[in-house]
Amino acid sequence: MVALSLAIATVLGVLLGLLVWDRNVPRSAVLTAAGIAITIPSLALLALLSPVLGLGWAPTVVSLVFYSLLPIVRNTVVGLREVPAHLVESARGMGMTPVRTLLSIQLPLAWPVIVTGIRVAAQLTVGIAAIAAYVAGPGLGLYIFKGLSSLGSVNALNFTLTGTICVVLLALVIDGAFVLIARYSTSRGLRV
Template sequence: MSMFLTYVGENWAYLLELTYQHIVMVLLGLVLALIVGVPLGIAAARYRRLSGLILALANIIQVFPSLALLVLLMVMFGLGFNTVVIGLFLYSLLPVIRNTYVGLTQVGAPILEAGRGVGMSSLQLLTKVQLPLALPFLMTGIRVAAVIAIGVATIAPLIGGEGLGREIYAGINMDNQARLYAGAIPAAILALLADFVLGRLQRRMKLGR
């Protein structure tokens, strides 16, 4: 433990930089997943014939081993930051799509009929009724996707990425436990913090309904 504390004290600026890089990769992957996943979730809820296909494709991506997927992406897009972000985007898709779909399908028919009764268009029903009611479900998807992405991002250095995984793999290769813990502990704290903060937001949304 003393070696770990000494290493952190001497390299705290570098570790903060790695943490920042880790967070940026995860956030970009999540944002892309929201941009693509929410419309796909809406399409799955609106067109039931498409729902099976959309969810099946997202499931296939999710169950693909993370390292194998990143290697395939590396072959297609090369080494580096962009490839890692694409991988995190793909791994974040399923929770976003599935929870958007579930949230929208949970809105009761009487509520929709009431909206149509006051003259709401399909777009108005979606934006003013369905999506606000589905937000707690969507937040669950974002919460799950964030935790998954933080974990997957630790293997980014294997395909030329940055982040806390650099310290983890340096610690493994050099048999240096201080460096291993210096990467693993902040990554674990990030995952716990993301789960806690997004969980609080989710509960607030449920209480506000």
């Protein structure tokens, strides 16, 4: 569920970032809208989506994509805006088209920043995915809600701790995977 949501959000977020990074008004509008959207409480968004999309995967994936967009769009915009102008001008002076300049110069230089945005979105998604159990979404949140709903029983704390610890471990594994992805997909000259 997290992987699917993150893949959709990455495609949408990077495309949005590519569309608005060099345009002041659309960039401000998109970043402001994404910033406002992320302030909506996740439980409220899930509750609003469930009558429309039903229970289970659909409201969960939509809400996770929704919350993942801000870090991905913002980092795509920041990464592209931080590419030195003289490199872009040199590429154009050598006869590169704007699309080739984007693909050959700008995106590779912005890639480490973009991957960091995807990494942040992944962490955010793992945490919010646990709350999706509220609308019968799959995942480790089922254990957390089962423990919370049976407070006072013998195994309530065990269920809650199991779900919480597994969410934390999953977040650490995903974070480690993104560290490796960033390391091996970034040009050696750009690695810090």
